[in-house]
Amino acid sequence: MSRTAERVRFFTESVIREMTRWAHHYGAINLAQGFPDFPAPEPLKAAAVQAIMADHNQYAITWGSPRLRAAIAEKYARFYGMAVDPERHITVCCGATECMIATLLALLNPGDEVIVFEPFYENYGPDTWISGARPVYVPLRPPEWTFDPDELARAFSPRTRALILNTPHNPTGHVFPEAELRIIADLCQRHDAYVITDEIYEHIVYDGRRHIPIATLPGMWERTVTISGMSKSYAVTGWRIGWCIAPEDLTNAIRKVHDFLTVGAPAPLQEAGAVALEFPMDYYEQMRRDYERRRRLLVEALEELGFEVWWPQGAYYVMTDFRPFGFDDDTAFAMHLVREIGVAVVPGSSFYARPERGRTQVRFAFCKREETLQQAVARLRRLRNR
Structure with missing residues (x-):
């Protein structure tokens, strides 16, 4: 008799979180998991501290x-x-x-x-x-x-x-x-x-x-x-x-x-x-402008490097095709990036039930400081010398 439930055989652990662990292991810039590396809004952090001190605990x-x-x-x-x-x-x-x-x-x-x-x-x-x-x-x-x-x-x-x-x-x-x-x-x-x-x-x-x-x-x-x-x-x-x-x-x-x-x-x-949730409309407009700059910085650089890139209409990720770099397996390419280039991404097959549909794709996250993205682009330029 199996020691585990039948339902868990249909899926694996999170590949996104796995790539974050590899980023920590190799000291890579994490463009895999979608979390910002910049601070949350100061009024929001102050409100959290105030709520704790007011014993909303x-x-x-x-x-x-x-x-x-x-x-x-x-x-x-x-x-x-x-x-x-x-x-x-x-x-x-x-x-x-x-x-x-x-x-x-x-x-x-x-x-x-x-x-x-x-x-x-x-x-x-x-x-x-x-x-x-x-x-x-x-x-x-x-x-x-x-x-x-x-x-x-x-x-x-x-x-x-x-x-x-x-x-x-x-x-x-x-x-x-x-x-x-x-x-x-x-x-x-x-x-x-x-x-x-x-x-x-x-x-x-x-x-x-x-x-x-x-x-x-x-x-x-x-x-x-x-x-x-x-x-x-x-x-x-x-x-x-x-x-x-x-x-x-x-x-x-x-x-x-x-x-x-x-x-x-x-x-x-x-x-x-x-x-x-009570922030004024200006907050959201500024956030969009900031993400538009990050999107442009990363996506234009990826295009220049030779990736096939599909410009995102929203959110803060970009899907790319990496075949121009001579790889034909997304996991192998993602591991090459994290180990040899120092940038973590997500293998495209993890987003598909039919993994073959994503075998030449990887996802980058650009919810990072512009300095972080610039450092990642500088590392990615080493792909040209492969």
Whole structure:
């Protein structure tokens, strides 16, 4: 008899976190894992210290402190015109990561199918298997990383329970436009499926694009769970403050799972998070400008070095093809970069259920100080001398 559960045979450990360990081991610049190496906003850090000193150090209400839930509701009204009730529609979790697994556990039954766009953030497949369901993958294809509507339609079946949407998208940077969202919405309504949408990069979009929550489209509030959090917009990936927004019946189910999964997110950091959500529009505009500079710095350098590069429309990653450098295996190339060049990246195959589709791709993260990116580019120039 196997000593481990059947579900864990369908996935491995996180390749992203593995590459971070290799970066530490070889003293490489970490452009693999998506965490900033620059400080979080000073008012946010001060608010956290103040909350700790004011003794917000015991359990908060399981589904989130009243102050934070009120701030989330106000923010969604301000940015997206969504009428969200903090008492009936919001669950605060330990990061968007817990939001996703809590939602899947709350909504899926064994044997259900979940549609996942490929390439995908590496948690979505394992989360689906852990929930007892089966992922069904639909490809996004470069250069625009769009999907074929007919291919998406064929992925739906009588067993389809949900579709996971990530926009802005990790790892490709695709920002799903309204036309694509309407195709997804129409199919989910036709097949009575949920949309579970990870919008953690909602404020990081480029070239005049705008993020559209699919929950704001006609007929979609009733069948959408919107997930976001503090990590990316406020440079606090270690705080683990995320939230789910959903209609009341779905929220009640998510809260039940969350309660027994983690009890609650860190109380003082929830109080501080409410301060961040009240930042003025200037904060988000400056953040976008800063990321646009970082994007340009890294992507233009990668193009100059000979990578095939797909410019991201949002988020802070760039997918590349490395075949001009004479490698044909993504893991071998990533390990060459971390060992010999001193830069850590993520092998592209880790974002695909069919690894061969990513065998000549690697992902770079540019959520770093400009000096860090410049140092990484200087190291990468050694590739030319290979």
